Amino acid sequence: MxxxxxxxxxxxxxxxxxxxxxxxxxxxxxxxxxxxxxxxxxxxxxxxxxxxxxxxxxxxxxxxxxxxxxxxxxxxxxxxxxxxxxxxxxxxVKFQQVKGERPSYAIDFSSAKIDEDAFPFTLWRKYAKDVLDMPFKHLLQTGERQGELALRIEIANYLHQSRGIQCSPEQIVIGSGTEQLLPMILKLFGDHAKLALENPGYSPIPRTQLKQIAIPIAVDTDGLIVEQLQRTDANIVYVTPSHQFPTGAVLSANRRTQLLKWAAQAPNRYIIEDDYDSEFRYIGKPIPALQGLDQHDRVIYLSTFTKSLMPSLRVAYFVLPPSLVKRYRENFNYYSSTVPRFEQHILANFMKDGHFSKHLNRMRKIYRKKHDKLIEIFSTYYPQIQISGDAAGTNILITFAHAQSETELQQLALKHQIYILPLSNFFVTPQNTTERVFLLGFGNLPLTEIATKIHQLMQIWGISKKA
The missing domain is CATH 1.10.10.10 (Winged helix-like DNA-binding domain superfamily/Winged helix DNA-binding domain)
Structure with a gap:
């Protein structure tokens, strides 16, 4: 038994x-x-x-x-x-506990952060619950290759109203991030794609497989130096004209004209316009999108909901010129959108009912207050520090002289649980400079704590405070 x-x-x-x-x-x-x-x-x-x-x-x-x-x-x-x-x-065998890829910091000056407390959780939850209901059971099946039509319609309406862009939903392709969409765009041009990138520029791009083929083009206070681009054999250029990342420069009107002329002067030349952080502008009027000025169908418009809603949503999109739509469908007839259909419909309904525009208006006011507070602190207590890139977005550049290198200063901050990145991290090619330049993000910093956190960083770096 x-x-x-x-x-x-x-x-x-x-x-x-x-x-x-x-x-x-x-x-x-x-x-x-x-x-x-x-x-x-x-x-x-x-x-x-x-x-x-x-x-x-x-x-x-x-x-x-x-x-x-x-x-x-x-x-x-x-x-x-x-x-x-x-x-x-x-x-x-006992496995060691795996630590998270993204450690937490006492102070986080990352430019990728948003204000978590200001997100409309209650409203978003309502739309999520509505979509997770029987009438939407068809969303369990595979959706449209370019993304859900409902969301593409809302994006087209939003772009027309806010960025002056005329496009149809058929021109829009939805994906899960710039890092995924950019290689798709380049694939449209096959082996003939010769890509030029801003230098410094959006960091994940030169760090990917594009690093070996990318042609770096310098950036100054007026944005991408088009004359440098003209001296290369590039036929595609990736730019952030409305708010250059990470410098914050705006592509001047003269250079916008030069860039559009460059694209129109030869067949198969295109501009990829990443409209980064265009929603949050604090000085002057909103900068019109380059795509809205294009009369030769040479601009591919690219944007995300990373800053306007949340980074974890992973919804990005590009708008193709009509002449490239057929080529896209031939090249990507096997493709399925990488964004879950439920998430797309939640966002579409959120936009359709006007809540996205209301949320943006609210966030502009919140970020403007933080922006102004940041400028006030530096101008009042640290006049020796130069500020730039402060016209838009949720980060600024701080420039100062220091005996220690940028790497040493970054490591010193990390020892005190402070996260901040030097500008040198965003260059495609190494730069020799005596200035120390850092990217200081303020998106998720509580307004009431900004002064304390800035003073703490300055004290660690040994930068004296004005009496």
């Missing part, structure tokens, strides 16, 4: 206890191969349990191959191959 007990007061179901007990007896060789197990009635009487409980346990053992059943004869122990010794040893 079986030498184990069942505990009826245990939270583990009786059939599971019975299954475990018999399985252990088989694997430990207490029950030999071919041994006949008690009948369901015998075992039920022995343990004072129902035959249904025994039947459930036997069914599980049968399914896993521990026993076999012979009709009108009974249940018998099946032969189980022993695990190799090396595998058995591996089961006892």
């Amino acid at each position: 079986l030498y184990f007990q069942l505990h009826k007061e245990n939270t583990i179901p009786l059939y599971e206890q019975l299954y475990i007990g018999i399985k252990n007896a088989i694997t430990s060789k207490q029950l030999e191969v071919g041994a006949r197990l008690p009948s369901k009635r015998e075992l039920a009487e022995f343990f004072t349990i129902s035959q249904t409980t025994v039947e459930l346990a036997y069914s599980q053992l049968l399914a896993e191959g521990y026993i076999t059943s012979k009709p009108r004869v009974g249940y018998f122990v099946e032969e189980i191959d022993e695990l190799p010794l090396i595998y058995a040893k591996q089961q006892s």
